[in-house]
Amino acid sequence: MTSVLESLNRGLHAAFADERVYLIGEDLLDPYGGAFKVSRGLSSQYPDRVWTSPVSEAAIAGVGAGMALRGLRPVVELMFGDFSTLIADQLINSITKFPAMFNGAANVPVVIRTPMGGRRGYGPTHSQTLEKLYLGVPGLRVLAPNTLSEPGELLRRAILEQNVPVLFIENKVLYPKQILDSAALADFEIQVSPGEFAPTHTLRLKGAPAPRLTLTAYGYMADLAREALTQLAFQHELFCELVVPTQLAPLPAAGTLEPALQDSLQRSGRLLTVEEGTYSLGWGAEQLARAAQQLGGRLQAARRVAAAEAPIPAARNLEDAALPSVEDIVSAAREMV
Amino acid sequence: MSEAAKTVHVPLINPNETEARLVGLPISNGARVAKGDTLATLETTKSTFELLADTDGFVAGLQAKQGDMLPAGQVLLYLAPSKDWQAPKTKSETQSGVPDGLRITQPALQLAHKRGIELSTLPIGPIITEDYIAKLASQTGQAAFAIPDSAKLPNSVIVYGGGGHGKAVIDLLRAAGGYTLAGVIDDSRQPGDPVLDSTVIGGEAALAALHAAGCTRALNAVGGIGAMSTRIAVFDRLGAAGFELPTLVHPSAVIEPSAQLGPGVQVFPHAYVGSDARVGKGVIVNTGVIVSHDCVLEEYANLAPGSILAGSVQVGRGTLIGMGVTINLNVHIGNLARIGNGATVKDSVPDNGVVRAGAVWPS
Amino acid sequence: MHTDAALYKQLATIRQFEETVLDAFPKGAFYGTTHTYIGQEANAAGVLAHLNDGDIVFSNHRCHGHFLAYGGDARALFAELMGKATGVCGGIGGSQHLHWKSFYSNGVLGSTAPIAVGAALAEKRKGSQAVTVLFLGDGAMGEGVVYESLNIASLWAAPILFVVENNHIAQTTPTELAMAGSLAGRFTAFNIPAVELDSSDVREINTAAKQEFAQLRAAPGPRTLILHTARFGPHSKGDDTRDPAFIEQLRAIRDPLAIHGARLQAAERATIDAEVNSAIAAAYTKAAADPLP
Numbered sequence: 001m002t003s004v005l006e007s008l009n010r011g012l013h014a015a016f017a018d019e020r021v022y023l024i025g026e027d028l029l030d031p032y033g034g035a036f037k038v039s040r041g042l043s044s045q046y047p048d049r050v051w052t053s054p055v056s057e058a059a060i061a062g063v064g065a066g067m068a069l070r071g072l073r074p075v076v077e078l079m080f081g082d083f084s085t086l087i088a089d090q091l092i093n094s095i096t097k098f099p100a101m102f103n104g105a106a107n108v109p110v111v112i113r114t115p116m117g118g119r120r121g122y123g124p125t126h127s128q129t130l131e132k133l134y135l136g137v138p139g140l141r142v143l144a145p146n147t148l149s150e151p152g153e154l155l156r157r158a159i160l161e162q163n164v165p166v167l168f169i170e171n172k173v174l175y176p177k178q179i180l181d182s183a184a185l186a187d188f189e190i191q192v193s194p195g196e197f198a199p200t201h202t203l204r205l206k207g208a209p210a211p212r213l214t215l216t217a218y219g220y221m222a223d224l225a226r227e228a229l230t231q232l233a234f235q236h237e238l239f240c241e242l243v244v245p246t247q248l249a250p251l252p253a254a255g256t257l258e259p260a261l262q263d264s265l266q267r268s269g270r271l272l273t274v275e276e277g278t279y280s281l282g283w284g285a286e287q288l289a290r291a292a293q294q295l296g297g298r299l300q301a302a303r304r305v306a307a308a309e310a311p312i313p314a315a316r317n318l319e320d321a322a323l324p325s326v327e328d329i330v331s332a333a334r335e336m337v
Numbered sequence: 338m339s340e341a342a343k344t345v346h347v348p349l350i351n352p353n354e355t356e357a358r359l360v361g362l363p364i365s366n367g368a369r370v371a372k373g374d375t376l377a378t379l380e381t382t383k384s385t386f387e388l389l390a391d392t393d394g395f396v397a398g399l400q401a402k403q404g405d406m407l408p409a410g411q412v413l414l415y416l417a418p419s420k421d422w423q424a425p426k427t428k429s430e431t432q433s434g435v436p437d438g439l440r441i442t443q444p445a446l447q448l449a450h451k452r453g454i455e456l457s458t459l460p461i462g463p464i465i466t467e468d469y470i471a472k473l474a475s476q477t478g479q480a481a482f483a484i485p486d487s488a489k490l491p492n493s494v495i496v497y498g499g500g501g502h503g504k505a506v507i508d509l510l511r512a513a514g515g516y517t518l519a520g521v522i523d524d525s526r527q528p529g530d531p532v533l534d535s536t537v538i539g540g541e542a543a544l545a546a547l548h549a550a551g552c553t554r555a556l557n558a559v560g561g562i563g564a565m566s567t568r569i570a571v572f573d574r575l576g577a578a579g580f581e582l583p584t585l586v587h588p589s590a591v592i593e594p595s596a597q598l599g600p601g602v603q604v605f606p607h608a609y610v611g612s613d614a615r616v617g618k619g620v621i622v623n624t625g626v627i628v629s630h631d632c633v634l635e636e637y638a639n640l641a642p643g644s645i646l647a648g649s650v651q652v653g654r655g656t657l658i659g660m661g662v663t664i665n666l667n668v669h670i671g672n673l674a675r676i677g678n679g680a681t682v683k684d685s686v687p688d689n690g691v692v693r694a695g696a697v698w699p700s
Numbered sequence: 701m702h703t704d705a706a707l708y709k710q711l712a713t714i715r716q717f718e719e720t721v722l723d724a725f726p727k728g729a730f731y732g733t734t735h736t737y738i739g740q741e742a743n744a745a746g747v748l749a750h751l752n753d754g755d756i757v758f759s760n761h762r763c764h765g766h767f768l769a770y771g772g773d774a775r776a777l778f779a780e781l782m783g784k785a786t787g788v789c790g791g792i793g794g795s796q797h798l799h800w801k802s803f804y805s806n807g808v809l810g811s812t813a814p815i816a817v818g819a820a821l822a823e824k825r826k827g828s829q830a831v832t833v834l835f836l837g838d839g840a841m842g843e844g845v846v847y848e849s850l851n852i853a854s855l856w857a858a859p860i861l862f863v864v865e866n867n868h869i870a871q872t873t874p875t876e877l878a879m880a881g882s883l884a885g886r887f888t889a890f891n892i893p894a895v896e897l898d899s900s901d902v903r904e905i906n907t908a909a910k911q912e913f914a915q916l917r918a919a920p921g922p923r924t925l926i927l928h929t930a931r932f933g934p935h936s937k938g939d940d941t942r943d944p945a946f947i948e949q950l951r952a953i954r955d956p957l958a959i960h961g962a963r964l965q966a967a968e969r970a971t972i973d974a975e976v977n978s979a980i981a982a983a984y985t986k987a988a989a990d991p992l993p
Contacts, residue, residue: 022825048825051856059814059848066818069804070756072825074818089845093808094815102799103790119355176354176381178406187440207440207463234442237466 004151005175008038011152012075015159016046022067024060025077028052035079036115036175061087061112065095065165068110073159081116081169082128095165096139107163113155115172117220117276118323124311127319129276131169132283135249141197142249144169144219147180148190148201154246157197169248171220171276187230193260198246200260203229208239212337213301214264216243216287217274221324225274228329236330238337241268248283257290265291270301270336274329279306301336305329342417342424343392345376349409354381359405367420368396377401377413392416398424441465448474451483453546482528482539488519488552494583495547497571498558499523499532502621506558506585507533509605513585519552544578555580557601557619561639565655565673569637572601572619582619590622599636611648635672653688702749704963705972707902710745711957712976714765717774718933720984721764721781725937729988730781734795737765739900739932742956743865744769746905747833747925750913756823756832758816759805761796762865766835770803774980778987786990802830810836810843817849817922820858824920831916832860839870841879841886850922854890859920861912862887867931872941887924898928900954903963930954 002010015021023042025034029052033040043050053060057078064074078084084091091112098106118127131142141164145151151170158166178184191202203226204211213232217225222244232238241264252258257265265271271291273284284304291299308322350357361378364370370390377388394416401407401414415424435441436457441449444467449456452474459465487493494516496506503521510516520538523530530537538547544555555575561568575582582601586592590608598604601619608626610616617636622628624642632646635654640646644662652658653672660678664670669685676682677694684699692698718736725734737744744765748757751770759766767777772788780787781795788798796807806812812834820832840846841864853860866883868875887894893915897908905927912925930950934940940947961969 054848054851054855056845056848056852058845059817059852062811062814062845062849063818063821063852066815066820067822067825068818069815070819070822070826072822089808089811090814094806094811097797097806098799098804101789101793101797102804103792105789106799106804173355176356176406205440205464209464209466233464234440235444237442237444237468239464 001178001181002150003175004145004147004170004177004179005037007150007152007179008145008155008170008175009040009152011150011155012039012042012159013045014152015073015075015156016042016049018073018160019049020071020073021159022049022051022064022072022074023077024051024053024064024074026053026055026060026079028077034077036170036172038113038170038175039077057083057086058090061090061110062094064110064112065090065098065108068095068108068165069098069106074110075159076110076112078112078114080126081114081130082125084112084114084130084134084167087112088133091134091140091165091167092137096137099139099164108165109163111155111159111162111166111168113168113170115170115175117171117173118307118312118319119173121314121316121319123314127312129171129278129307131167131248132275132277132281134167135283135286137249140165140167140249141247142167142169143198143247144171145174145246146201146219146222146244147174147177148185148203148222148244149192149199149246150179154198162197169219174220174223177220177223191260193258195245195247195258200243200245200247200258202260202264203242203244205230205233205239208233211239211241211264211268213238213240213270213272213333214243214261214268215240215272215274215329215333216245216261216284218245218248218283219276221274221276224324224326225329227326228274228333231326231330232333236334238333240272240333251286251290255290255293257287257294261287261291262294265295265299269295269298271299272303272305272329272333272336274305274324276307276323278309279304280309282306303332303336305332342397342415342422343394344415345388345390345413347379347407347409347411347413348386348388350379350384350386351381356406356408357381357386359401359403359407360385362401362403364396364399364414366396366399366414369420370394370396370416379407388413390416394418395420395422397422436461439465442467445470450550451546453543453549482543482546484543484546484550485520485538487517488538488547488550490517490519491551493517493519493552494554494556495519495522495538495552495580496532496535496556496558497522497575498560499526499530499537500558500560502560503558504533505605506556506603507535509585509587509603510556512587512589512606516554516583519547521558522547522555541574544574544580548578548580553579553581554583556583556585556603560621561637561655562641562657565637565639565657568619568639569655572637593630596628605642617654641678659694702906704903704960705968707745707749707906708957708960708964708969709972709976710749710769711741711902711960712973713774713980714741714744714768715957716976716980717768717777717983718764720778720980722933722937724984731783732781732794733936734764734781735762735936736931736933737762739930739950739954739956740865740867741765742900742902742905742960743863743927743929745956746902747861747863747909747927749906750909751833752830754802754823754828754830756802756816756819756830757804758812758819758832758834759798759803760809760812760835760837760840761805761807762837763796763798763805763835766805767798767800767803770801772798772800772803773983775983775986776800778984779990782987782990783992784987784990785993786987791993810840810846812836813840813843813846813849814852817853817856817858817860820853820860821856824857824859829917830859831913831920832858833863834860835863835865837870838864838866838868838875838879838883839873841883842870847886847890850887850890850892853922854892857921859916860922861909861916862892862922862924864924864926866926866928868928869931869935869942871935872939884924884926887926892922892924894924894926896926896928900930900956900959902956902960 064076357379399414524540586604599618605624611630629648631649637655647666671688674690748769783791816834823830884894
């Protein structure tokens with residue numbers, strides 16, 4: 001069994017075999033190895049390619065962009081996803097603009113990694129799930145690993161095989177979680193659609209009747225949605241499928257749904273999206289809009305489960321109440337059928 | 338629970354890691370530990386942590402195994418004041434008794450219990466739903482029913498038959514005491530139909546499930562006035578299903594100490610059973626009946642209210658004695674005979690004999 | 701490229717290009733916006749004359765002069781401003797967003813600073829000997845990311861030359877309303893040496909830049925050349941709030957073409973002017989005839 005943290009760390013180590021790979025970020029040096037330890041061991045092994053930086057998020061994002069423009073494969077670590085706001089200009093007006101703005105003559109293959117998410121009591125500015133702010137920025141690939149496949153492999157490939165900028169979202173609660181092996185998933189029938197680059201998993205319980213609802217969730221919320229799916233089946237006989245993408249953006253052109261999600265919806269006719277970002281104007285809303293567009297009248301029910309639209313409180317009970325839970329997913333699903 | 342047990346949670350060892358791996362577990366359920374003993378060794382990516390008992394006690398409710406990843410805040414175990422303290426049931430224990438590999442939903446599990454469907458007969462593989470169980474039950478000709486919780490009580494009893502005699506039996510049961518009525522079995526009524534303050538559980542199909550649920554006693558309240566065979570058939574069914582037949586005597590009845598009452602005998606208010614009388618299995622001695630000394634009543638005989646038997650009368654198996662009938666000393670009445678209301682019987686009646694109401698026998 | 705004639709030709713090319721743009725804009729030849737370099741030509745011509753093959757230039761919204769001095773094609777630049785398929789970026793970038801070879805520009809002030817530092821560091825790591833030039837204006841000094849970038853450039857010894865063109869006005873706001881303290885001090889505070897020059901003489905600028913490049917190539921690490929200069933034209937087009945008399949005065953004393961042109965023989969200068977004018981006219985005509993994307 002490997003934890004998500006170990007997997008990401010291995011993925012970085014594997015990527016570093018390529019001399020074009022650099023890591024820039026705050027507090028990277030061993031023995032600390034980054035605030036969440038994902039970068040542990042790299043500075044010892046590759047001291048000239050791991051650059052611990054000042055607290056200058058915008059600058060390190062830009063430095064990464066400049067290095068990428070000149071043929072290197074930099075990885076930028078932002079200590080907290082909340083601080084992605086500080087790189088918004090670099091991301092939106094330079095990193096993602098150059099490839100298209102320069103008419104295809106420039107690539108900016110920088111990977112910006114950052115932990116997101118709450119449930120740790122870190123309070124309003126260290127607990128948010130902000131990737132929604134960057135979804136829909138043209139030219140930005142947003143990836144969010146989960147426990148269904150190797151996050152480290154996704155990261156390694158994002159660093160070495162992508163010619164577009166990547167925002168790599170790591171939910172911080174995922175770090176200690178084990179990557180699920182076949183024994184842990186023995187109860188499920190799983191389809192993997194490889195996608196262009198990042199896999200999408202469709203889960204259904206083995207031997208279950210036809211699904212009446214499709215859940216879709218990514219990152220850590222996929223774990224909660226999987227638990228909800230099991231409860232819905234065994235406690236309430238509401239059988240669902242769960243579609244878990246690792247790529248949040250870009251979505252298919254022409255406003256269509258991802259094929260795996262579309263297939264599932266053809267079977268179930270109902271869509272419940274689950275995200276840790278805030279409720280309105282987010283990832284789930286986009287999925288629901290596409291579902292409505294594609295299924296029209298065959299979409300019988302549509303709903304979102306998401307975070308409260310308020311700062312995330314530090315107090316445990318308040319934080320728990322503000323963020324979506326298994327119970328929230330279960331009750332939303334039951335109201336839809 | 339005289340004293341409260343102390344709950345021991347999985348500690349949050351490192352604020353950046355919400356789970357820890359259980360790498361050492363020197364104790365097991367029932368073990369006695371002293372304050373300061375190591376209960377478990379937990380490991381995060383950064384450190385190893387010894388979890389120590391902060392009180393003396395007995396380990397209870399431990400379910401984690403070595404190697405498990407445990408979320409901080411989860412209950413690891415209880416330190417109980419005594420060895421036999423019962424830990425609260427966890428979610429994972431609610432499906433206990435389910436055969437290995439069987440995948441069954443909670444609603445289906447409940448229905449299977451209610452319908453008395455043996456879990457071991459269910460297929461392994463597909464998820465068993467409530468619908469599946471309902472279809473299975475209907476294929477085996479069973480009507481829907483629910484096993485009430487009261488059926489699981491150690492002194493529970495059911496009443497078979499929800500008609501007039503059923504009501505009388507229910508009241509008799511209450512007056513006699515000692516049993517808890519789980520409900521009524523009636524093949525011609527719907528589950529949930531009221532009978533006095535009780536309800537119909539189901540029909541014959543429910544017997545096995547009731548018995549399986551721990552309700553092993555039954556009262557036959559099918560009087561058999563119309564057809565004694567119906568009453569006897571109920572006894573056969575109850576017997577086949579393994580039910581015991583409690584004997585009930587109303588507190589206002591008088592039973593001489595030398596009289597013997599068989600299983601399933603029902604003695605109603607103000608009845609009298611005299612010295613050395615032998616009352617067979619399942620006999621009804623109804624309100625105000627007088628059974629004098631040395632009478633022998635074979636099994637399933639039904640003595641209607643106000644009938645009077647003189648000494649040493651013999652009544653055959655399944656014979657019906659009507660209301661107000663009087664039977665003279667030493668008269669022998671055969672099996673499955675029917676004596677109409679108000680008849681006077683002075684001599685023997687053969688098997689299957691019928692004496693009209695108001696008649697004097699022999700006429 | 702360092703002869704007086706060559707330097708003059710560079711100045712004249714930029715001037716003629718920018719005047720053509722300003723002249724043709726009201727006629728509807730161009731779409732969008734432009735930021736003219738008129739008055740500042742000596743900076744681009746003087747500094748970029750020292751580029752080696754592979755050296756990198758990061759420019760800003762006022763990039764036409766830098767692009768042409770870098771060696772960019774006037775027809776491709778006209779075409780880009782016209783939104784033609786033959787434009788530098790196929791019409792996608794427009795006036796402020798250019799990329800050709802190792803020339804990059806972007807219109808968000810200061811945003812290029814960390815990217816230029818990153819590019820410089822990449823070349824250093826690759827061992828390519830290439831240096832990077834970043835053009836900033838006084839306006840960009842208000843952006844925080846510039847200071848993050850100066851800090852990192854100094855910490856990590858990026859082979860980069862910061863060229864600050866201080867034209868004393870940001871859009872319509874005079875520098876004294878926008879900048880406290882010392883301009884050079886902003887760089888020296890991070891241990892980045894800063895040389896200041898208040899001149900519109902391309903030769904003086906060329907000489908100062910020569911020293912900077914020599915130092916930069918000898919001992920890689922950030923350096924700064926602060927060029928106090930004068931913008932004759934509006935920020936963009938028709939949005940000049942300054943007193944016309946003041947601009948006339950600037951033109952009289954700070955015109956790089958007048959200052960440097962005086963060094964040439966009248967005939968030689970006339971020949972160059974004619975060559976440049978016809979080349980720019982031809983470039984404009986071709987671009988105008990080019991297809992839309």
